[in-house]
Amino acid sequence: MNMNEPDAGGLGLPSHELGDGPRRRPTTIRWIGALILACIIGAGFLYINQDDTPRPTWEWKPKPYDPPVQYAFVPADSKCHGWPASSTDEEALPPLISCTEWRLRVNYKRGKGRQDIGIPYGAGCGGYRGGVSISDDDCTSDIGLNDAASQVQLSDNERRDIALRITRDGHRIAYFSKKYMQFVSWDLPTAQRKAISPRLNVQTIDDVRDLEISPDGEFFAVAFAGAQPRLLVTEFATGQTITLRGFCAILGISKGASRIAAQRTCSDLNEASAVTILKRDGAVIGEWGGASFTGDLSPDGRSIVEIDGDGDGDGDGDGDEYIITRDATTGKVTKKFKLQLLSEPSDAIGHTWLDNDEYIVQAETPERSESFGYYRVDVKLGVSHRIHDLGLNLGSVVSLGSVFIRH
Structure with missing residues (x-):
């Protein structure tokens, strides 16, 4: 045996006597085995030590919206x-927020301006509005604002x-933020949000009586009753x-908060109290x-x-109503x-000022079972006009913004 030939397989035979197959080195076999064993051990280690910590929930960061x-x-x-709560409802205490069902109705031109608010929503474009055909570039969306509390559970x-x-x-x-547990103001075009109240708990949220915003959006107010009645007035800038x-x-804030209408006493019976102008x-x-x-x-x-009735006190909705x-x-x-x-009997529900001369009123059936729509009433002349840009039934709770659809 040529002692200079490499040993084959540890059998004492020259490598050329093992046949025509490739040569196999014992070091290669041992390396493969060690690698497989390491993989098995590593996989077991990863399984035992896997991180079961829940991933952070998705955080909404508003984007500029025109x-x-x-x-x-x-x-x-x-x-x-609905009330009472169904047996399938999740436990409401905690958390304090029981409902977040506010929706924002927006109308816009397709592709015009910034339209990504940072949350997914559906859009409908074209079709008919009030029986009139509209362009395929005219769109409407209902945006679910999941951070805005629409109802809280107090007990x-x-x-x-x-x-x-x-x-x-x-x-x-x-609105009242579910994430921050405080009232916040939000400027949509710049995507800025600012706190307008401290963080609240069950006791302090029970004291909240009013939330108002000045017509120009520069000032916000939150009114609290309870043992320490107070108004918090915040400047956005x-x-x-x-x-x-x-x-x-609080009964309202003028532009620039130059005047504020408030009340010193509050009653759950909706009894009128003195009005103070500040x-x-x-x-x-x-x-x-x-x-x-x-x-x-x-x-x-x-x-x-x-809005006041004729004072007959029967509550049947058949009496005259005055603005x-x-x-x-x-x-x-x-x-x-x-x-x-x-021309038929209806109950008037006041909503908000359109400007210094016109006030928006909703007409409902005397039974409050159906809406006849929204009207702008000239407070100086007494003339009223139907607002056709607002439907008859907008929702169970409504807050008006830019009521007219402009294209």
């Missing part, structure tokens, strides 16, 4: 807002609806908040009582409007008109 919000609504067929047998407010131009909104103590309800720094410039129903402060802060305008500072009646929305 189309104005026409209105926000809670669907009329909402099961979440095992008590729920409370939570308001959402919109500016008249439809570009700023205010600076994020600074002032506290006006001793007031538990400056932004809390200085009182007027206080009066005597109104049977309180209303809403006009955008310029000079008038308060209310009454008062001087905000003195409470003196300046205008009073009989509402003539329809």
Whole structure:
């Protein structure tokens, strides 16, 4: 045997005597075996030490959004807002938020402006609106705002609806955030959100009575009752908040918050109380009582409007109804008109000022079972006109924004 030939397979034979197959080295076999064993051990180690920690939930970060919000609504067929809660409902305490069903209705031109709000939603384009054919570039979307609480659970047998407010131009909104557990303001075109209240718990959310936004979207207010009644008024530009103590309800904020209409006492029985007109720094410039129903402060802060019946007290909805305008500072009646929305009996429900001269009213059947639509009423002339851009039944709860569809 040529001792210089490499040994083959440890058999003492030269490698050329093993046949025509490839040569196999014992080091290769041992390496493959070790690799397989390492893989088996490694797989077992990974299985035993796998990370079962839940992945972070998806976090919504709003993006700039140009189309104005026409209105926000809670669907009329909402099961979440039904009462009593069904046995299949998840435990509501905790968390405090029991429903997040606010939807934003927007109308826009296809491909015009920034239209990605950062959350998925469906769109419908073209078709018919009010019996009139519309362009395929005219689109409508209902956007589910899952961060906005529409109802909170205060106890095992008590729920409370939570308001959402919109500016008249439809570009700023205010709502109670499920994520942050506080009221926030949100500017859609710039995707900015700012806090307008501290974080709240069951006790403090039970004290909330009102949420308001100034017509220009520059100031936001949250009213609290309870042991420490107060108004929190926040400026969007600076994020600074002032506290006006001793007031538990707010009837409106004028542009620039130059005037604020508030009340010192609140009653769950909806009994009227004195109205106080304040400056932004809390200085009182007027206080009066005597109104049977309180209303809403006009955008310029000079008038308060209310809807009132004829005083027959029977509650059947068959009596005449009036729209009454008062001087905000003195409470003196300046205008009073009989509402003539329809030729048939209807109940009028006040919603919001369209501008300093017109107020939006909804007409419903006396049984409050069906809507006859929304009307803009001229508070100086008493003339009313149907708002055809708003449907008859918008939802179980509605907050109006930029009501007219502009193309």
